[in-house]
Amino acid sequence: MDEVEVVVAHSERATLRVGDVFLKVDADRARVDVEVRAMALAPVPTPKVLWREPPVLAIAAVPGTALGRLGEPSTSSPAAWAAAGAAIRKLHDAPLPPWRGRRRRDPAELAAELDGECEALVRNGVLPAGLVTRNRRVAEAALRPWTEVFTHGDLQSDHVFVAHDRVTGIIDWSEAGRGDALFDLATLTLGHEEHLGDVAAGYGTGVDLDVIRAWWSLRSLLGVRWLVEHGFDPFAPGCEVDVLKSRM
Template sequence: MDDVEVVLAHHECATLRVGDVFLKVDGDQARTDVEVAAMELAPVPTAEVLWRRAPVLALGRVAGVPLGRLGSPSTASVEAWRAAGVAVRRLHEAPLPGWRGRSIDAKAVSLDEECGWLLANGVLPAELIERNRAIAEAALRPWEPVFMHGDLHVAHVFVDRDRVTGVLDWSEAGQGDGMYDVASVTLVHPERLDDFLAGYGDDVDRDVIRGWWALRSLTAIRWLVEHGFDVDAPGGELDVLRRNG
C-alpha cells in the first residue's frame, strides 16, 4: 500500500499524494470547476484529470521538477526559464476563457483593506508599507485581458531540463492581466526575470511587474497568516516587500 503524503493543507483545501495520484480536496466546487475548465482550454501541458467526485479531484503525476522553490536558489537552467516564458506567452495569446478574473477596482479595494490591516497590526514598519503601496500603484492601470493562470507560483511550473512538462493549480485562472503571471512566477526569483523574458518577450513594463510584486505581497500576508503559513520565511512575502522597498 502506498503511503499518503500531505502535499499542502490549509483551511480552504488540501492536496494529498498517494503513489502517482494527487487528490485535491476542496469544499468550494466553483474553484474546482474553474480548474478543470482552465486545464481543458490551456494550450500548455497540465496534469491529467483522472476522475472527479466532489469534493475530490484526482490528478495524475507531472514529470520533472518545479522551476524553483521558496527560500532556495532556482537550480533550473537558463533554457528551462526561457521555456517557461515561451509557455506562458502561449497561454496569454490563447483565446480568452469565458469567465473574468477580479477587476482593477476590486484589486484597488483589496490593496486599501490589506494595507490598513498591516498597519493596524504592526506587521511591518509603516514607511515600508507606504513605499510598497506606492510601487503597487503601477499595477493598477487598464490592461488588455489575456488567458491568465492567476496563481503562477514558481513551484507550479514543472520542467525537465529545458522543457516545460506541466503547469499546476488552475483554480484562479480567468481573464486578467498577463503581467500578474509574469510577476508571480518571478516573485521569489527576481534574478531570473531576464531569463524568463528571453522566452516570453521583453515587451513588458518592468515597473508594472515590480508593482505586482508589491501588490501581491501586500494583499497576501493576512491570508497566509490566518492559514498558518510563515510569511517571514526566507524569500517569502516580507522579504519581497523589504527588497522592493
C-alpha cells in the same frame, strides 16, 4: 504505496499525494469546475484528470521537477526559465476562456482593497509603516487598465514543472480565467528576481518590468495576513516580507 503525503492543507482546500496520484479536496465546487475546464482549454502541458467525485479531484503527477520554490534558490537553468516564459506567452495568446478570473478586479476596486489591507497591516503591527508605505507606492504602477488574456491566476514557480529545459506540466488551475498577463509573470518570478530577464526573454514583447515589480509589492502586501492566518510563514527567508524589503 504505503503512505499519504500532505502537499498543502488549510481551511479552504487540501492536496494529498498517493504515489503518482494527487487528490485535491475542495469544498468550493465552482473552483474545481474552473480547474478542470482550464486544463482542457490551456494550450500548454497540464496534468491528466483521472477522475472526479466532488469534493475530490484526482489528477496524475506530471514529469519533471518544479521550476523553483519561494524562499529557496532555484536550481533550474536560465533556459528552463525562458522556456517557462515562452509557455506562458502561448497561454496568454490563446482565446479567452468563457469565464471571468476569480482574481479579476478593476484597478479602482483593487486599489481600495490594497489600501484597506495596508491600513490593517500597520494598525495590527504586522509590518512597519515605512515598509508598507514604500511598497504601496511601488504597487501603484500595477493599478492601470490592462488587456485581458487567458491567465493561470496562481502561477507560482512550484506550479511549473520542467525537464531538460522544457516545460513538462503546469498545475493548479483553480484561479484561471481572464486577467492581467503581467500578474502571471510577476507571480512566476516572485522571489526569483534573478530570473526575471530569462522569463522576459522567453515571453517576448509586452513585458513592462516596472509593472511586474509593482505586482510583486501588491501581491505580497495583500498576501501577508492571509498566509499567517492559514498557517504559512511569509516572514521566512526569501518569502513575501523579504520581497517587500527588497523594494526599499
